[in-house]
Amino acid sequence: MKNIFLHPEKSLTAKLIIAVGLLIVVGSFVFWYALLHKQEKDLVGIAVRYGGSFIDFVKKSTRYSMLNFHRAAIQQTLEDMSIAEGVSRVRIFDHNGRVFFSSQKTEVNSQVDKKSIACKGCHLEPDKSSKLLLNPQEWTIYKARDGYRVLKIIDPIPNEPSCYTAECHIHSSKQKILGFVEADLTLELLDKAQFRQGLALTGYVAIFILAISASLGIILYKLVSKPVSHLVYGMEKVAAGNLDHFIPIKSFDEIGVLTNSFNSMIKDIKAARQQQERFTQTLEAEVAKKTEEIQKTQAGLIQTEKLASLGRMAAGVAHEINNPLTGIVTFAHLMLKRVPPDSEDAEDLKVIIEQSERCAKIIKNLLTFARAIPSEKGKVPVNELLSRTINMVRNQEKFYNIKFDINLDPKNFVALGETSQFQQIFLNMLINAADAMNERGTVTIATRKITVDNKPFVEIEFTDTGSGIPDELQTRLFEPFFTTKPVGKGTGLGLSVSHGIVRHYGGQILVKSTVGKGTSFFVRLHLLEEQVV
Amino acid sequence: MKKILVIDDETIIRLSCERTLIPEGYEVKSALGGKEGLEMLEKEPFTLVLLDLKMPDMDGIEVLKKIKDTWPENKVIMITGYSTVETAVKALKLGAWNYIEKPFTPDALLEAVKEAIG
Ligand SMILES: Nc1ncnc2c1ncn2[C@@H]1O[C@H](COP(=O)(O)OP(=O)(O)OP(=O)(O)O)[C@@H](O)[C@H]1O
Numbered sequence: 001m002k003n004i005f006l007h008p009e010k011s012l013t014a015k016l017i018i019a020v021g022l023l024i025v026v027g028s029f030v031f032w033y034a035l036l037h038k039q040e041k042d043l044v045g046i047a048v049r050y051g052g053s054f055i056d057f058v059k060k061s062t063r064y065s066m067l068n069f070h071r072a073a074i075q076q077t078l079e080d081m082s083i084a085e086g087v088s089r090v091r092i093f094d095h096n097g098r099v100f101f102s103s104q105k106t107e108v109n110s111q112v113d114k115k116s117i118a119c120k121g122c123h124l125e126p127d128k129s130s131k132l133l134l135n136p137q138e139w140t141i142y143k144a145r146d147g148y149r150v151l152k153i154i155d156p157i158p159n160e161p162s163c164y165t166a167e168c169h170i171h172s173s174k175q176k177i178l179g180f181v182e183a184d185l186t187l188e189l190l191d192k193a194q195f196r197q198g199l200a201l202t203g204y205v206a207i208f209i210l211a212i213s214a215s216l217g218i219i220l221y222k223l224v225s226k227p228v229s230h231l232v233y234g235m236e237k238v239a240a241g242n243l244d245h246f247i248p249i250k251s252f253d254e255i256g257v258l259t260n261s262f263n264s265m266i267k268d269i270k271a272a273r274q275q276q277e278r279f280t281q282t283l284e285a286e287v288a289k290k291t292e293e294i295q296k297t298q299a300g301l302i303q304t305e306k307l308a309s310l311g312r313m314a315a316g317v318a319h320e321i322n323n324p325l326t327g328i329v330t331f332a333h334l335m336l337k338r339v340p341p342d343s344e345d346a347e348d349l350k351v352i353i354e355q356s357e358r359c360a361k362i363i364k365n366l367l368t369f370a371r372a373i374p375s376e377k378g379k380v381p382v383n384e385l386l387s388r389t390i391n392m393v394r395n396q397e398k399f400y401n402i403k404f405d406i407n408l409d410p411k412n413f414v415a416l417g418e419t420s421q422f423q424q425i426f427l428n429m430l431i432n433a434a435d436a437m438n439e440r441g442t443v444t445i446a447t448r449k450i451t452v453d454n455k456p457f458v459e460i461e462f463t464d465t466g467s468g469i470p471d472e473l474q475t476r477l478f479e480p481f482f483t484t485k486p487v488g489k490g491t492g493l494g495l496s497v498s499h500g501i502v503r504h505y506g507g508q509i510l511v512k513s514t515v516g517k518g519t520s521f522f523v524r525l526h527l528l529e530e531q532v533v
Numbered sequence: 534m535k536k537i538l539v540i541d542d543e544t545i546i547r548l549s550c551e552r553t554l555i556p557e558g559y560e561v562k563s564a565l566g567g568k569e570g571l572e573m574l575e576k577e578p579f580t581l582v583l584l585d586l587k588m589p590d591m592d593g594i595e596v597l598k599k600i601k602d603t604w605p606e607n608k609v610i611m612i613t614g615y616s617t618v619e620t621a622v623k624a625l626k627l628g629a630w631n632y633i634e635k636p637f638t639p640d641a642l643l644e645a646v647k648e649a650i651g
């Protein structure tokens with residue numbers, strides 16, 4: 001509201017009021033002017049008519065004196081008439097402009113101005129008779145010295161027989177116009193009335209403008225300024241970040257619609273921002289998850305690489321150690337044959353042989369591990385390899401008392417990998433199962449196709465009826481050198497190497513185990529093809 | 534008397550074979566490498582060759598091929614480190630009679646030799 005007075009250029013209401021005020025002023029002025037103009041015309045017309053009859057009255061009053069040539073009487077009559085209100089002057093002059101009678105005595109015998117309407121009303125040039133105006137002007141209005149207007153009427157006195165036959169013989173019969181009666185009638189009253197009227201009208205207009213402006217101001221303030229300032233306030237709040245601000249809707253006009261759409265816009269912005277925040281949060285979580293995955297993979301790779309180089313080194317060493325070990329075993333045996341059986345020497349030699357054999361076993365396992373280093377990618381016929389591996393172990397003493405329950409999918413699955421490496425994995429699974437069951441029980445081997453993350457995998461299941469693995473150990477199974485087997489029996493490399501190989505080919509190994517019931521290992525390998533037999 | 538040639542660059546392996554087999558009545562001679570072994574085979578016949586798979590001067594598989602080319606009746610037993618199934622199969626395909634894994638016990642060696650030449 002302050003703006004209307006302090007900064008009208010900033011206030012819509014002020015601008016509207018100024019515009020409307022200007023329109024009213026201009027409109028009133030035009031109206032006022034037209035009114036006055038019409039009124040003036042009417043009033044002047046009336047004045048002229050009254051003036052005309054006044055002149056007739058003068059003519060009639062002086063006619064008798066004229067015909068009888070009573071100059072003094074005429075003069076007196078004119079003087080008397082000028083006393084009447086509104087009559088400034090009455091005079092009579094002849095066609096040459098010589099004043100014969102006048103209500104102002106001093107003017108008698110003076111000459112009228114030939115350039116005035118007294119002559120120019122009929123002649124353009126009064127000295128030449130030929131140029132006569134078609135529409136003679138018989139009256140004019142001029143301004144007197146006191147500021148009020150005066151109506152001057154001139155009326156010719158036509159010649160008539162009684163004039164030129166009169167006894168005085170002043171006029172000849174040839175003259176058409178003997179002279180003129182001229183009356184100056186003041187329009188003071190009219191002017192005064194008009195001025196008062198104008199004043200009143202201006203006053204009314206001023207009051208009207210004030211009233212219109214005030215009511216317009218109030219109406220605009222109620223209808224426009226206030227709701228708009230609500231909107232502006234709301235927008236400032238939103239700009240400052242407050243999205244909970246709601247502008248109440250108080251009308252159903254355009255501003256109501258605007259407020260409504262503003263409110264719904266804020267609602268949309270709020271929803272969008274919330275969604276964005278949610279999105280950012282999920283994105284962060286996603287990034288964290290992926291980072292963790294990458295770190296895990298990296299750790300896995302480092303681990304695999306570490307194991308691989310360890311394996312290569314171990315392989316070299318193992319090969320070399322086999323030679324001296326052969327010597328130790330051979331010579332211990334030779335000595336054993338020479339010493340008396342059951343002697344202390346024989347027992348000692350047996351210890352040497354046992355420990356050498358233990359060395360041999362460790363080396364063998366190390367070499368298995370060394371060979372497990374992932375090499376070229378290729379195709380592995382899973383079912384075929386499984387059957388071959390099972391047949392291989394079946395003929396071994398360790399598996400004599402183990403029943404095989406084989407449920408291979410009839411399709412020939414071809415997985416991504418390397419045959420000898422996968423054979424090692426399968427072998428280790430079978431040996432682990434046999435160990436867990438104390439070489440007595442059932443091993444179930446099954447294959448099936450599964451889908452993980454929209455990618456096809458072949459899942460190989462090894463289930464035994466063995467001891468099972470306690471939960472707290474399940475996470476450690478794949479650690480290198482983790483074993484629960486007696487010293488010399490297991491090196492704890494089997495699962496760790498298997499895990500490394502499977503991971504290398506993008507697969508995974510899962511465990512499910514119940515202590516006392518048994519264990520299932522699931523080896524998942526990338527499925528390349530499935531051949532229907 | 535059955536003559537056996539041991540071809541191995543490792544002294545202890547040669548010694549182990551000699552000390553295991555000689556008391557059992559075999560005549561055992563040794564060569565330090567593939568080349569020397571082939572030279573000895575040209576000079577005198579042997580009933581059995583014990584051949585190391587990995588030697589610095591010549592690959593055991595190469596020596597096996599040469600022996601089988603020249604003296605097809607000659608029996609060969611391969612001495613391998615921890616052998617892969619593949620190398621063993623390869624050696625057998627090339628005509629090797631059998632293979633024994635290092636480290637071997639005297640009994641294992643004797644068993645393999647007896648199985649081959651009695
Ligand atoms: N089927 C199973 N049932 C119960 N425990 C198992 C089974 N498979 C593996 N384990 C446990 O996991 C450990 C690690 O197995 P892994 O194959 O890695 O090594 P290992 O069998 O002990 O030795 P290696 O395989 O190197 O000879 C085993 O010692 C055993 O405790």
Ligand SMILES: [Mg+2]
Pocket residue numbers: 428431432490494495
């Ligand atoms: Mg194992």
